[in-house]
Amino acid sequence: MALLEKWRSVAYNERLGKDELQRIWGAYFKREQDIYAELLKNPDEVVKGTVKELAERYNVDVMTMTGFLDGINDSLVEKNPIEEMEEDTEVNLGFDKALLYKNMVAADAEWLYKLDAWKDIFDDDTRKRLYKEQKSSTTVIKGDKIYPNDPCPCGSGKKYKKCCGKK
DSSP states (O other): OOHHHHHHHHHTOGGGOHHHHHHHHHHHHHHHHHHHHHHTTSTTOOOEEEHHHHHHHTTOOHHHHHHHHHHHGGGBSSOOOGGGOOTTOEEEOOBOHHHHHHHHHHTTOHHHHTOTTHHHHSOHHHHHHHHHHHHHHTOOOOOOOOOTTSBOTTSSSSBGGGTTTOO
16 A cells, blocks of 8 residues: 555544544644744755655655655655655655645644744735735635626627527
8 A cells, every 4th residue: 555545544534533643733733833934944055855864854754654644745846756656766845835725824824824934935915915816816806796687798689588598
């Protein structure tokens, strides 16, 4: 069984009960925050190594590192082969800073996108802009309602009810 499959079988196992899952995720989020705080100290450095080496480097177990790699993968410049990853698989943590920040906002991970290290990477205006861009990208905007006697939006010159609004 690949590492990612093992990680997901524990992290999303509803048979463990709500309290146990909250304990697992609470511990994971603390370790995740610590890893990001370290990574963001040198955001332009591409950290590389095997899954096991990175786990040792950041003082976490292999399963926690697997969860971390799953979470950061969409923010990486070069994606890791997370689906078939094993302890000796070479991986990298070379992330796109703006994309990582936006993905943290999208995940509502306030404990991550409000890390002090971001202040050294982006100024206040840039962080606000990235935050707004991410939030507005998921906002659905309804168009104006078209009534039967309105001109048809297709530009035919007919009333909507006699053109595209016919049933």
